[in-house]
Amino acid sequence: MYNILIIGPQGSGKGTQSRKISERLAIPAISSGNLLRAEVERGTGLGGRISSYIEKGDRVPSDVVDQVIAARLAEDDTVRGVILDGYPRTVDQAERLQVIMGDLGRQITHVVYLDVPDSEVVKRLAGRRVCSNSHCAVNYHAEYNPPKGKPHVCDVCGGQLVQRIDDHPEAIRHRLELFHRDTEPLVSYYRRQDILHEIDGAGSIDEVGVAVSKALGIP
Numbered sequence: 001m002y003n004i005l006i007i008g009p010q011g012s013g014k015g016t017q018s019r020k021i022s023e024r025l026a027i028p029a030i031s032s033g034n035l036l037r038a039e040v041e042r043g044t045g046l047g048g049r050i051s052s053y054i055e056k057g058d059r060v061p062s063d064v065v066d067q068v069i070a071a072r073l074a075e076d077d078t079v080r081g082v083i084l085d086g087y088p089r090t091v092d093q094a095e096r097l098q099v100i101m102g103d104l105g106r107q108i109t110h111v112v113y114l115d116v117p118d119s120e121v122v123k124r125l126a127g128r129r130v131c132s133n134s135h136c137a138v139n140y141h142a143e144y145n146p147p148k149g150k151p152h153v154c155d156v157c158g159g160q161l162v163q164r165i166d167d168h169p170e171a172i173r174h175r176l177e178l179f180h181r182d183t184e185p186l187v188s189y190y191r192r193q194d195i196l197h198e199i200d201g202a203g204s205i206d207e208v209g210v211a212v213s214k215a216l217g218i219p
């Protein structure tokens with residue numbers, strides 16, 4: 001049984017690698033960012049509360065995120081395992097996740113930390129393009145990982161590729177500060193629990209994919 005967390009700065013390849021693992025293990029990849037963006041798109045009252053935080057690169061209040069994650073983890077397709085990307089982002093959230101999982105009779109089995117230097121992250125985010133269809137939301141890079149078919153069109157669903165509203169220099173800088181201050185402490189938190197796998201995330205998508213599979217013991 002795999003209940004995996006993937007942590008790392010924005011642009012470290014969490015979304016890309018979780019999609020690969022999800023396909024290999026046939027378990028859902030759940031991205032807190034995608035869930036929150038879908039909520040904004042639906043135009044719900046909750047979505048209205050969320051959008052200004054995302055645009056500025058601020059964290060959405062934890063009560064909202066916890067609620068969205070707990071509801072998603074309670075869905076049937078998660079019973080045989082899950083890979084979580086973007087949550088938890090703080091030690092507080094990690095503690096609440098333990099409670100959410102405990103209530104479901106589950107526990108986190110592996111934590112993958114993708115270590116990528118800030119300079120590389122900034123380069124990757126500047127060229128990041130995402131599928132605008134929130135049900136798909138595949139990530140591309142204008143230079144390193146462009147779509148194989150038509151330019152600016154998602155290979156998976158045919159959706160239009162766009163730049164994320166929070167991939168502007170100010171929000172990128174702010175998100176990196178938040179990562180170092182509030183998310184990085186999760187590395188020692190999970191190391192103490194002896195479930196941490198540290199991966200050098202600076203290589204190509206395939207190189208990192210091989211290292212992640214090896215760490216997880218996936219053939």
Ligand code: AMP
Pocket residue numbers: 010031032033034036053054055057058059060061062065085086087088089093166175
């Ligand atoms: P991501 O797609 O993981 O880069 O997340 C995009 C944005 O969604 C973040 O900059 C936050 O505004 C919000 N977000 C995603 N996950 C969380 C979380 N665990 N806690 C608070 N805000 C979050």
